[in-house]
Amino acid sequence: MxxxxxxxxxxxxxxxxxxxxxxxxxxxxxxxxxxxxxxxxxxxxxxxxxxxxxxxxxxxxxxxxxxxxxxxxxxxxxxxxxxxxxxxxxxxxxxxxxxxxxxxxxxxxxxxxxxxxxxxxxxxxxxxxxxxxxxxxxxxxxxxxxxxxxxxxxxxxxxxxxxxxxxxxxxxxxxxxxxxxxxxxxxxxxxxxxxxxxxxxxxxxxxxxxxxxxxxxxxxxxxxxxxxxxxxxxxxxxxxxxxxxxxxxxxxxxxxxxxxxxxxxxxxxxxxxxWAKALLSEQTCLRIIWIVGNTLNSTLLEKSIDFLLTVINNKEVSNVLLQPWIKLGLLNLVVNLLSCEMSNLDDENKPNRTSFLDPVLCLVEALSTIDCGLETIFPNDELSHLVCRVIKLPEKYEYTSPCVSAVVIIANFLLDGKHIASQLSQDHEFLQGLLETIPLVSDDLQARGALWCILETLLVQIEEREISISSLHHIVSLFMEKSSLIMDDLDGHYMEGSNTGAILRTLLRIASIIEEWYGRKNEKIEETANIVDSDAKVQRLLHYCNKYSSMLSSPNVQE
Known part of the structure; x- marks a missing residue:
């Protein structure tokens, strides 16, 4: 409003x-x-x-x-x-x-x-x-x-x-x-x-x-x-x-x-x-947090979020204010803001209003880069679940910027919270959403590198020889459905960026999973028939993985 x-x-x-x-x-x-x-x-x-x-x-x-x-x-x-x-x-x-x-x-x-x-x-x-x-x-x-x-x-x-x-x-x-x-x-x-x-x-x-x-x-x-x-x-x-x-x-x-x-x-x-020292008063800090968390005025919410971003991103200011504010409930405020924005997206009966999903995610992204560690400042998984819901949004082109921020945040989460990787590797809906986000990060080298790092971390968690043929088939089906997105990204960014190592290891994992599926696909499951007609797509994706992994492993390619 x-x-x-x-x-x-x-x-x-x-x-x-x-x-x-x-x-x-x-x-x-x-x-x-x-x-x-x-x-x-x-x-x-x-x-x-x-x-x-x-x-x-x-x-x-x-x-x-x-x-x-x-x-x-x-x-x-x-x-x-x-x-x-x-x-x-x-x-x-x-x-x-x-x-x-x-x-x-x-x-x-x-x-x-x-x-x-x-x-x-x-x-x-x-x-x-x-x-x-x-x-x-x-x-x-x-x-x-x-x-x-x-x-x-x-x-x-x-x-x-x-x-x-x-x-x-x-x-x-x-x-x-x-x-x-x-x-x-x-x-x-x-x-x-x-x-x-x-x-x-x-x-x-x-x-x-x-x-x-x-x-x-x-x-x-x-x-x-x-x-x-x-x-x-x-x-x-x-x-x-x-x-x-x-x-x-x-x-x-x-x-x-x-x-x-x-x-x-x-x-x-x-x-x-x-100015930062003048804001150190506990009463003032609590007042700011209360205003941001309770205002219904969109202009005021926008200005106050900009203010919080400035506090976090300015090193001299954050050294003065950030830790006291964290102790007084800044992180709970951020989680509540993101939860509110996601609830508004899910509830079609709520009247249309200005979405603050993007600036709130920018706030989370800024917090995810601070040195004290995400597991320390966000001890529970509520925030990671909320950010993952952004990746699962169906109409991603309407939320391009939030999805880009969410990718960077999740990559930072995985650096500090390894237990999250195991959970996400079993969430096929999240994996599908992540693959659908590939075109959205194409023009942002940092976000693109973060996405391939996420894929690498998740695929390492998948033990293709241990999981059921049904789960293996489902993962290969996702790769097949989104194969054009993967191949377009590889063709459009050949040898580009500094994260070729993550891309190489991800392609090797995809190839290994597909080859394992080929070895076990004759096992009788109902879903196998649905993929027989698309066998050519799987073969083509496997060819791309082998081709680009060979190129990226060349001594001339610098990570």
Missing amino acids: MVSNQRPSREAREESEEEGQEEIGAEVRGEELEEEENGHSPSHLPFAPSSELPDTTTVDPSYIISLIRKLLPNNIRTQKQCQNATYNLYPVETSKECPLEENMVEESNYMNKVADTEANNNSAPHNIVNDSEGSSSTNDRFVDWTYSSASTYNGMGPDSRNQDTGSDDNAWEDSGCIIWDLSASRTHAEFMVNNFMLEVLLASLHSSKSPRITEICLGILGNLACHDVSSKAMASKDGLIEMVINQLYLDDSPCLSETFRLLTVALHGTGSTL
């Missing part, structure tokens, strides 16, 4: 930039001005393709400063107005209830002086555009280029977004959305940080009672964290990291989504260790 956010459109933002440029002295002919105000380009000046548009835009610095000033909390702006009116009559007594706001008075005073200086250099006024409707889009992995003007609440706690926040909050939101947009640019982000953007956002987060204002503050911080200079400034700003961590205790899904996005970006930055 996706959250449907209304966000300002690219056209609306372009119009706001055009209006700002017109107000600072741009000269445009009357006819062209009228057409541009209507959102249409003059006939002799068509719009350039988006791929040819410049990556940067020019925005008057004093306009950005005026927007930053509009984001000051009301109490600070009121104090500023009183200070201007009674400066020569009475001293202004700042509030002692909040040290942050007390510091912000001095910082905002200095910022106002900077703004006045910039405004004197350019006397043209700047208006804030109030157009805030449109659709959402994303330009890259982390930077959020467009923003919601009325995020749809969905999921975690009481819905406080339906309350009337007043005209002041609406004006703040308009200015905040423009700042959010501009902060996607590195140049603008650095300018904002140099002009007390972090102090203003910190004060707004401290005093805000509006979930929408909090969401915008976190969104702006998330964009600022994408740029090196502003990211370093955030990591060194007193109280900012702690303030962001505190937002994890909100019950508003959009705010939590932006918090996880911000944390994900911050953990990729140069100050990742500082």
Whole structure:
């Protein structure tokens, strides 16, 4: 169930930039001005393709400063107005209830002086555009280029977004959305940080009672964290990291989504260790695990899983956080997430919703590569059974990416849990699913190598001379039915990759099983008649196995 956010459109933002440029002295002919105000380009000046548009835009610095000033909390702006009116009559007594706001008075005073200086250099006024409707889009992995003007609440706690926040909050939101947009640019982000953007956002987060204002503050911080200079400034700003961590205790899904996005970006930055240490609190860890395991909001689930992946994949961060989180139930969370996703696939009566099978499996895959051993962190076989169910899915082309991840995970399982191999070697449905997965891993050398390693490990467990003729016949039937997949893979990847040893040993095992079956196929069983007509396929597969095993065993082939 996706959250449907209304966000300002690219056209609306372009119009706001055009209006700002017109107000600072741009000269445009009357006819062209009228057409541009209507959102249409003059006939002799068509719009350039988006791929040819410049990556940067020019925005008057004093306009950005005026927007930053509009984001000051009301109490600070009121104090500023009183200070201007009674400066020569009475001293202004700042509030002692909040040290942050007390510091912000001095910082905002200095910022106002900077703004006045910039405004004197350019006397043209700047208006804030109030157009805030449109659709959402994303330009890259982390930077959020467009923003919601009325995020749809969905999921975690009481819905406080339906309350009337007043005209002041609406004006703040308009200015905040423009700042959010501009902060996607590195140049603008650095300018904002140099002009007390972090102090203003910190004060707004401290005093805000509006979930929408909090969401915008976190969104702006998330964009600022994408740029090196502003990211370093955030990591060194007193109280900012702690303030962001505190937002994890909100019950508003959009705010939590932006918090996880911000944390994900911050953990990729140069100050990742500082952020990781701030997340070490047991209460914070338990809160994160609870959110991921209980949210029904698809956007929040996506952002929180991305955050967990970042924690696991970043070595410096995982050294700080992973072991404490494992002790607090991270692994049970992962198993429950995968179990839930598989249940949703099996239950046709459940309404359609966004599937998170792929990101959850990416999470399992990341955990399967850590050094402490899978048998240590996953003491029972529940997770391996769930992953094997992915391989058994009937419509594999609808789940290509999950199947590829599942192959890599199972290969890692077999390295650490040898007892699983014995169970899987007797599961003919799993063997069939694994053979059907061969074309899906064809373009991924790592996954292809993992698949052949799995086949080798399973076939070594099969003692063809000891098993019944019925079981032997069933295994050969599977090889016969999927022989074209095996042969196509061998033809398409001849001498390719670094896992030729596993392929060679697998082909030798297949050939041995087929030859044993030939020696015993005259034993009377009902199924034998079904394969007589396909004897040519078995012979051809045996020929391929002997041919390629001979090639791969050549001294010229390097493993």
